[in-house]
Amino acid sequence: MKPVLKKGITSHQIFWPLVGLALLLLFNFFFTKDFFLLEMKDGHLYGSLIDILNRASVLMLLTIGMTLVIASGGIDISVGSIMAIASSTIAVLLSGNMVDVNGSQHFVSNISLGTALLLTLGFALILGLWNGVLVSYFGLQAIVATLILLVAGRGIAQLITSGNVITVYHERFFYIGGGFLFGLPVSIFIVGAVFLLTMIFVKKTPFGLFLETVGINRVAARFSGINVPLITLICYSISGLCAGIAGILMTSEVKSSDPNTMGSFIELDAILAFAIAGNSMAGGKFSLGASMVGALIIQTIRTTIYSKGVAPEVMLVVNAVIVIIICSLQSERVKAMIARLQLRQEKA
Amino acid sequence: MMKIPIKSKYTSVVITIGIFVALVVIGSFVYDNFWGAQNLLDLLIDNSFLIIVALGETLVIISGGIDLSVGSMIAFVSMIAAYLLTTLHCNPILVILIALGAGGVVGLLHGILITYFNVQPFIATLAGMFLTRGLSYVISTDTISISNPLFVAISEYRIPFLFDSFLSIGVIITLFMLLVFIYIAHYTRFGRSIYAIGSNEQSARLMGLPVNRTKVLVYVLSGFTSSIGGLVFCFYMLSGYGSHATGLELDAIAGTVVGGTLMTGGVGFVVGTVFGVLIEGIIQTFINFQGNLNSWWTRIAIAVLLLIFIAVQRILMAKREQKKSVKRVEAIERAASAD
Numbered sequence: 001m002k003p004v005l006k007k008g009i010t011s012h013q014i015f016w017p018l019v020g021l022a023l024l025l026l027f028n029f030f031f032t033k034d035f036f037l038l039e040m041k042d043g044h045l046y047g048s049l050i051d052i053l054n055r056a057s058v059l060m061l062l063t064i065g066m067t068l069v070i071a072s073g074g075i076d077i078s079v080g081s082i083m084a085i086a087s088s089t090i091a092v093l094l095s096g097n098m099v100d101v102n103g104s105q106h107f108v109s110n111i112s113l114g115t116a117l118l119l120t121l122g123f124a125l126i127l128g129l130w131n132g133v134l135v136s137y138f139g140l141q142a143i144v145a146t147l148i149l150l151v152a153g154r155g156i157a158q159l160i161t162s163g164n165v166i167t168v169y170h171e172r173f174f175y176i177g178g179g180f181l182f183g184l185p186v187s188i189f190i191v192g193a194v195f196l197l198t199m200i201f202v203k204k205t206p207f208g209l210f211l212e213t214v215g216i217n218r219v220a221a222r223f224s225g226i227n228v229p230l231i232t233l234i235c236y237s238i239s240g241l242c243a244g245i246a247g248i249l250m251t252s253e254v255k256s257s258d259p260n261t262m263g264s265f266i267e268l269d270a271i272l273a274f275a276i277a278g279n280s281m282a283g284g285k286f287s288l289g290a291s292m293v294g295a296l297i298i299q300t301i302r303t304t305i306y307s308k309g310v311a312p313e314v315m316l317v318v319n320a321v322i323v324i325i326i327c328s329l330q331s332e333r334v335k336a337m338i339a340r341l342q343l344r345q346e347k348a
Numbered sequence: 349m350m351k352i353p354i355k356s357k358y359t360s361v362v363i364t365i366g367i368f369v370a371l372v373v374i375g376s377f378v379y380d381n382f383w384g385a386q387n388l389l390d391l392l393i394d395n396s397f398l399i400i401v402a403l404g405e406t407l408v409i410i411s412g413g414i415d416l417s418v419g420s421m422i423a424f425v426s427m428i429a430a431y432l433l434t435t436l437h438c439n440p441i442l443v444i445l446i447a448l449g450a451g452g453v454v455g456l457l458h459g460i461l462i463t464y465f466n467v468q469p470f471i472a473t474l475a476g477m478f479l480t481r482g483l484s485y486v487i488s489t490d491t492i493s494i495s496n497p498l499f500v501a502i503s504e505y506r507i508p509f510l511f512d513s514f515l516s517i518g519v520i521i522t523l524f525m526l527l528v529f530i531y532i533a534h535y536t537r538f539g540r541s542i543y544a545i546g547s548n549e550q551s552a553r554l555m556g557l558p559v560n561r562t563k564v565l566v567y568v569l570s571g572f573t574s575s576i577g578g579l580v581f582c583f584y585m586l587s588g589y590g591s592h593a594t595g596l597e598l599d600a601i602a603g604t605v606v607g608g609t610l611m612t613g614g615v616g617f618v619v620g621t622v623f624g625v626l627i628e629g630i631i632q633t634f635i636n637f638q639g640n641l642n643s644w645w646t647r648i649a650i651a652v653l654l655l656i657f658i659a660v661q662r663i664l665m666a667k668r669e670q671k672k673s674v675k676r677v678e679a680i681e682r683a684a685s686a687d
Contacts (some may be wrong), residue, residue, distance in 0.1 A: 075470065086530040143414070143470065144611045144658055151598055152651030158644035268474055281468050313489055313590065316482030323475035324461065 013285075017277045024300045033306050044180045048303060056299035057187040058083075058263075060292055061246040062270040064198050065128075065239030067291040070274055072235045073283035073317040074135055074142030075216045079243040079270060081153020082127050083263030088157040090120040091166040091257035094173055107169045121244050127153075128240015136229035136237060150267075157259035165258045166250060177252030194245065198238070199288060211235065215283030227281030255265055272319060273298050276326055359655075359664060360608025361620040368623045371630045379637045385513035387633075392420030395629040397422060397581040397593075399622055402600040402607075403529045404573030407623040409604055410533075411566045412546040412613030413462065413469035417476035417586035418574040421451055423589065424480035425578025430492035430588025433499065440498040448575050454480060455571020459564030473567075475596070484590035491589040494582060503583045518580040523574065529618045532569075542566055546613030602650055605626055606657050610665075627653065 028035040028048070038047040061078050069076045093116035096109035109116070134145035150347060168174075179186040202208035213221040214231050222228050243263075251257050276293035279286045298319075305315055328334055377384035392399075401418040408415045421634040425447045430437040432446065454476050461472040494500070506514040541562040544552040553559045581593065607624030609616025631649045635642075 039674055047602055138662060140658060140662065141611050144605070147598070147601065148651050148655050148658075151602060151654065152648050155644040155651070156648030163642055163644060179379070197413075215554070268478070269469070271474070275471060311485065311489060313485030314482060316478045317486060318482075320475045320477075320479035320482060323471060323478065327461065327467040327475070328465045331467060333465055 011105065013278050014210070014288040014290040014293060017290050017297065021226045021297050021300065022301065024297060024304065028300075028304055028307075032304065035307075040183070045183045048307070052296065052299050052303050053188050054185040055303070056295050057185075057191045057298060058246045058250050059266065059269055059297040060191045061194060061242045061249070061272060062239075063273040063291045063295045064194060064288065065235075065242035066267075066270040066274050067279065067286055067288055068202075068211065068235040069142070069239045070271070070279065070281060071211055071286035072232050072284055073218060074232065074235070075271070075273075076131060076146050076236060076239045077143060077267045078127075078131060078146040078149035078153055079239060080266045081157070081265035082124055082240055082243035083156040083247035083266065084259050085127065085153055085160065085258040085260045086120050086124045086218055086244040087251040088121050088160040088166065088259045090116055090173075090248050091168050092160055093119060093167070094168055094170045095277060096121075096169070107171065109170050113170065113172055115220075117248065120248060121241060122280070124244020124247070125237055125241050128237040128243070129233065131240065132233035132236030136148045136232035154259060154264075154309055161257060161259050163259070165236055173252055174255060175252075177249050179255075187253070190245065190249065194242065195288065195292065202288065206332050207231070207234070212252070212285055216285070269319075270295075270297060271321060276322065277327075354602045355430050358617075359443075360615075360661060361617050361623075363577040363660065364608050364623045364627070364657075365622050366605060368627050368630065371627065371634075375630065375634060375637070379634075382633075382637060385511040387511065389513050389515060389519070389635065390594060391626055391629045392522065393516045393584075395625055396516070397577040397584060397627035398596065398599055398603065398629075399522050399579035399625045400580060401574045401596065402603045402617055402625050403525055404570035404577075404622045405597075406607070406609055406616055406618050407529070407533065407539075407542055407566055407602045409601070409609050409611060410546045410613055410616045411542045411563060412549065413563070413566070414471065414473065414601070414611075415458070415567065415570045415574075416473040416597050417454065417458070417480055418570065418577070418600050419572065419593045419598075420477045420481040420484070421454060422581050423591065424454075424484045424576040425450065425575045426582050426585065426592050427484035427487050427492070429499075429579065429582050429592060430494050431487050433494050433496040434492050434588075442494050443496075444579060446461045447579055448572060451571040451573070451575025452568055452576070453571070455568040456564065457573065459567035462567065463563045481590060484588075486592075488588075489590060491587050491653060493587045495586075499582060499586065503586055513648045516583070519581055521576065521580055522647045525573065526618065526622060533618050538565065539572070539672065543614055546615070548614070558592040582668075599625070599628060599650075602654050606653055608657075608661075610661060616685040 019039055022180065025035075032048070035048045038045055038049065040046075047080070062083075066076060067080065093111060094109045096107060099108045130322060131146050131149060134140045134148070135142050138145075152334050176190070177187055181189055202211070210221070210226050210231050213224070213226060214228050221231075247263065250262060273294035275294070276297055277287065277290035277292075279291060284311060301318060301322075302312075302315055306312065372383075372388070377548045381387070401422065405415055405418055428447050428450060429443050433440060438446075450661070458469075458472050458476050461467040461475070462469050477591070502517050505517055507517070507520065509515050533542070539559045541552065541559075544555065544557055545559055545562060549559060585592065603625035604616070604621045605611060605624070606627055607620030607622070609620065628650055631653070632646050635649075637644050
């Protein structure tokens with residue numbers, strides 16, 4: 001029999017994550033009351049679906065950066081710490097005083113919102129660059145290089161806020177994490193914009209091709225004339241920047257900055273989202289879209305668990321089981337086993 | 349320049365021990381009451397469980413892997429012990445056996461996933477970390493205190509030592525574990541296989557070493573060791589809580605790296621790890637003695653130390669490789685002139 005070249009929709013990487021997400025939504029359709037209900041209140045859309053998108057935004061941002069970094073053959077375990085640093089930076093920058101204007105109290109920050117945002121993003125970018133330089137120019141292992149910032153990050157964040165939880169009073173700043181645009185939460189648009197920009201950068205410039213080459217074989221990439229350190233550096237910088245945006249988003253949403261808890265262990269969720277999407281942890285080929293679906297799956301599971309009234313800590317066990325299943329499915333041994341089963345079925 | 353007569357493979361360990369001694373000396377000059385037998389022993393008492401889990405972590409890292417589950421394993425064991433003792437009133441000996449078994453089982457799970465399913469060590473042990481912490485919360489989300497007479501007795505027992513100082517049973521267990529690990533690492537086939545696999549897994553396989561078995565066993569050993577660490581932690585804290593020892597795996601890894609173990613595997617000493625952890629502990633003590641410094645300086649100081657150590661290791665590695673390539677060129681030239 002001549003081998004038939006099958007290239008159906010199942011061969012796309014995004015297919016299986018989408019099936020997973022669809023199954024989760026189907027489960028909620030039957031077992032969670034009013035899950036698909038969308039309501040218009042004061043021109044804003046409300047509902048569980050919107051809620052999932054909104055709450056997943058921080059994780060999606062981190063996953064974008066994480067996808068590029070792991071695709072380059074590395075890992076970035078410092079994103080949670082960068083988030084905490086960005087959060088405390090913006091909170092401190094936006095401090096100010098109450099000013100009496102026409103008899104009513106108004107909050108005026110010491111520096112303008114735009115400057116504060118730019119400074120914070122710049123700081124996050126520098127932290128990403130720091131990781132990138134350690135990995136690409138000093139040749140450190142990615143996990144060791146980013147471990148340094150993971151350990152130091154929370155200390156730096158506490159240093160910035162002097163160890164306090166800082167409450168933010170800047171009204172316009174809250175629009176980023178709590179506002180609405182065209183009836184949808186602003187955070188969705190921010191994630192969408194970052195995703196689109198990254199997609200354009202990856203698909204419309206040679207960067208994406210170079211990145212996959214570096215991830216698949218560093219040495220071969222170097223010999224074919226690719227500037228490997230530069231590509232690696234860009235990945236970590238984007239990851240740092242994404243973590244910075246995520247930190248700002250989260251601070252705006254909760255209206256305060258807690259250097260101890262902000263983004264703690266979220267790097268693990270981002271790695272999980274990447275792995276669920278069927279991307280290879282060893283680097284190389286990757287799909288940003290699938291990663292986004294991965295992040296949505298995690299948030300959907302979380303929302304489902306909350307709505308079922310299960311203790312949120314149990315989420316950790318669910319995460320563990322998912323990681324184990326997904327990673328086992330990706331392994332050669334299980335793939336060979338499935339192939340053998342298929343062969344037996346065809347023979348029968 | 350005088351040449352220091354030590355083998356290059358000991359350089360990192362000697363540096364680590366040197367730094368520790370220097371820190372102790374500096375501490376005794378700068379702070380009153382720092383120099384004292386009890387103060388130094390307290391360092392061991394307060395870090396005993398960390399040293400124990402770091403020993404297991406060291407062997408895993410030497411084998412070329414990593415174990416992120418050691419901190420959550422401590423929480424899990426503390427929770428199992430507290431729940432079985434306080435809520436179910438089980439026999440304490442049985443509880444200790446169950447706790448040790450739990451560590452071994454989680455380690456076995458890691459080992460199988462990593463060795464037979466080719467899951468990256470980072471991801472497999474991450475899953476283990478989620479699993480053990482999650483299961484601790486499934487048992488209870490509150491703190492459960494332990495009031496079992498045997499556990500309390502072990503916890504409060506003080507062994508008199510020189511100069512009116514004392515040791516805890518945890519320290520004795522730690523020292524015993526250290527001896528066991530030195531034996532495993534340097535005097536057994538298993539230990540030598542770990543070093544060989546860490547240096548080059550493929551060569552180890554071609555040499556006919558039992559690579560798969562060794563890799564599984566090293567994770568089982570780490571899981572088992574972290575459950576011993578968990579029990580020592582129970583004796584220290586006398587309570588079980590799902591959030592105990594959060595982030596402890598980072599301290600263990602940092603201690604291992606500061607102790608001179610290479611994250612790429614194949615190089616390292618368990619003794620170095622003990623001093624690496626003690627350096628972390630002494631930094632904490634410094635900051636406590638200083639009084640006006642806040643706790644977050646500990647983390648920053650440890651990170652800076654990590655950075656310095658990794659940089660030193662890189663330079664040493666680069667020098668070694670340079671020497672190797674020079675030798676290779678010389679050998680080729682000699683061969684050419686011989687022809």
